[in-house]
Amino acid sequence: MGLSKTEINLRRLLAAMPNQTNEVKLAQYIVTLREHLASLTGESGHNSLPCISEKKAKEYAEQIEAAASRIRANDMSMWDMLASRDYNADLPESSKELDLQEISPTTAGLRRRAISGSRNKHETRGDESTNGEQDDAWKSLTNQDSSAKVDSATLSFIEKHRHLQEDLTDEMVDLARQMKEATLAMNQAVEDSKKVST
Template identity: 40%
Template sequence: MGISKTEINLRRLLAAAPQQQNQAKLIHYVATLREQLEQLAEERTPEGLPRISKAQVNDYSEKIEAIASKLVTPLPPVRVSEDALRSNSLKTSTSKSDGETQAPSSPGLRRRFVPASNLEDRTQGTVDADTSEPVKLDAQAHAHIEKQRKLQESLTDEMVGLARQLKESSLLISQSVQNTEKVRFNSMLPTLILRC
């Protein structure tokens, strides 16, 4: 399986980004890298399988976030989850509304929607990043967060139960060992008395 054009561009930009000193261009690089990573995660082979592995997607994501962490005003992190990969494979069409180009959304990735008139400005490197506003989550993202919270709570409860069982088992074993030693001592006691 060959490397796609998107992956080649992503690798080139990853290699060039650490040498970039201009903060505005570096912000643009990070945004472009994130978009390319999202596209790459959506790419499929003719058999319908993901073009690159989840481990490779996570590796690229970590490299992008390492670059983003060097920014004066860091951008929020991007994680590509299995649910995001699955939902992206189902949502492959793009639509237009209110003069903005929209692409498939995924709960794990933050996507910037840019009006078509601003596309030329972006390619010239004059992108202003507004990171002062919080990221707004859709209902699907909130549902995913709530699901993860419930899973975490159930795991915590299960771990508490397992710890309680382990403690009870340890006490029972300790008592059993003590009782066995007492029985052995009591059985040896008449022999010891006779020897004295």
């Protein structure tokens, strides 16, 4: 059995973390990694079953916590980092005010494709579960300094980008599948033409 999209994304983020020097982005990686791990272990609260073994989950959790300890070693909490000027400076001025959900995928040059049933279930649940889970994920990152807060616009911005990234990943997987099918069809046509010519 192959790896799920979530596990592939988790592995990619784990591979990219050692090279990441920006602590704000590292904090975002850790939040995303923890969400992916919760999803893979069936703890995401969406009535899902575990997709990976306990041993693999423990291995991933240790890698995530090792990266989180890099941030905890710094005096600045993640809340402060996410609210800092450096984080906001990374964002283009137009994107600070732009609601990404108002952009149609066709105007951005992307084709919106039909998504699997599990993804549709997630989307139909809407923001009532997403916002609560997002807040819980951020709060679980630091227990030490709960007085600093990340504003909801920042959380919304991060969540929208995460969904955009997942959509792009879905699109890439779909294109790869189509390419594989086209290659197999081409190979079959070549084989058939060889049989006819002999």
